[in-house]
Amino acid sequence: MNKTDHTAFIKKTANQLGFDYCGIAKAVFLDEDARRLEAWLSKGMNGKMQYMENHFDxxxxxxxxxxxxxxxxxxxxxYYPKDFQQEGSPKISKYAYGKDYHEVIRAKLRxxxxxxxxxxxxxxxxxxxDSAPVLERSxxxxxxxxxxxxxxxxxTKxxxxxxxxxxLIVDIELDYDDAFAKDYCGSCRKCIEACPTDAIMEDKTINGSSCISYFTIELKDMLLPGDMKGKFQNWMFGCDVCQxxxxxxxxxKPHNESAFSPIPEVLNLSSKEWEEMTEESFRTIFKESPIKRTKFGGIKRNLSFLNHGILNHGDTDDIK
Incomplete structure (x- = not known):
């Protein structure tokens, strides 16, 4: 088999394993991306996500x-779902409706x-x-x-x-796809205007330290910033506003991956039921869900912030 045959086999395999799209690029040093990432980090836009500073090379x-x-x-x-949460419930980002995508996709990659x-x-x-130092969007x-x-x-168009x-990084040469050169956002500013915390800047820079997903998932402090009070639009885990x-x-279009089918509680729990949930129930219900990433204490913190802008119990320890 030559590299064209290899490429065809790889794309066919991707389709058979349930991936929707497959593209291939030559493995090169990302010099422009390196400069952009360095500038972003130097401005502190990663907030307390120190891991983003690690393994820069x-x-x-x-x-x-x-x-x-x-x-x-x-x-x-x-991962776009067919069914959605009931109106008025604490909002969860759509990517977290089903099983943890890390585990599902990692198995497919193996x-x-x-x-x-x-x-x-x-x-x-x-x-x-999404779990190693790879600039996957680039x-x-x-x-x-x-x-x-x-x-x-x-x-995608x-x-x-x-x-x-x-x-998937491999040590064989393949036929490479052309880079997607055009930007079809044009003059549209809908995401910039809709972002509840003004995290999206005019120059395509995202201030990660201002994003609702950062506050509700990444930030481990038990106290959320007071200047964010009233801005979360009922997002308890993640945020999909800009999408x-x-x-x-x-x-x-709705996905056809059974592993991403919504956990019933994600769609059906009311605010009251979330607030009354025990840690034992949380661990049982979300043991295979990405929601477990923020832990029970994080969910309680987020709920309290949505309802009161403060914590009920005044605990200032970090969420571990």
Whole structure:
């Protein structure tokens, strides 16, 4: 088999494993991205997410992740749901409706690499899904899958932006897709205008330290900033505002991945039921959910902030 045959096999395998899109780019040093990331970090826009400052070189040089890296395969997996939460409930980002996508997609990546190695021979590679120092949106753009919108999300012309992005770096040459060169956001400013905390800037920069997702998931402090009171629009875990208002997401279609089917409690629990939930129930219900990431204490903190702007119990310890 030549590299064209290899490429065709890889794209066919991606489709068979349930990925919606597959693009391939040459593994190169991301010099422009390195400069942009360095400037973003220097402005403190990562907030207390110190992990984003770690392994800087690995984020921009795929050969440091996979020695001899030749190709970066980017895969998209749709997570747009068919069913939604009941009106008035504390809001949860759509990506967290079902099972933890890290586990679901990581298993698919392991299978992907095994199938490719079985068919094509000795290939070294590593798969990544939002849990390692990989600039997945840049690679998706370079692979021809879409453009990075003003809201910082990768947007596809066909179905919008409700996709998980997975990356597979391998040490074989393949046929490479052309980068997605055009920006179809145009003069639209809907996401900028709709962001409740003004986290989206005019120059496509996202101030991560002002994002509702940062406050409700990443920030481990038991006290949320007082100047954010009244701005969360009932978002308890994550935030989808900038995607919900994006005109390109009118093309979103419900996924067909059973693992992403909503946990019944996510759709049906009322505010009162969330507030009365015990830690034992939380751990049982959300043991396979990404919601467990913020832990029981984080959910209680977020609920209290939505309702009162303060904590009921005055605990100032970090959420561990």
């Amino acid at each position: 690995l984020r921009t040089n795929p050969s440091l992740l996979v020695p001899g890296a030749k190709s970066v395969i980017t895969l998209l997996k749709n 299978e992907f690499l095994a199938v490719v190695q079985d068919e094509l021979g000795e290939i070294n590679g590593r798969g990544f899904v 690679w998706a753009n370079r692979s021809g899958l879409g453009w990075i919108g003003k809201n910082g999300n990768l947007i 066909q179905q919008g932006s409700f996709f998980f992005i997975a990356t 919900d208002v994006c005109p390109w997401n009118r093309f979103s």
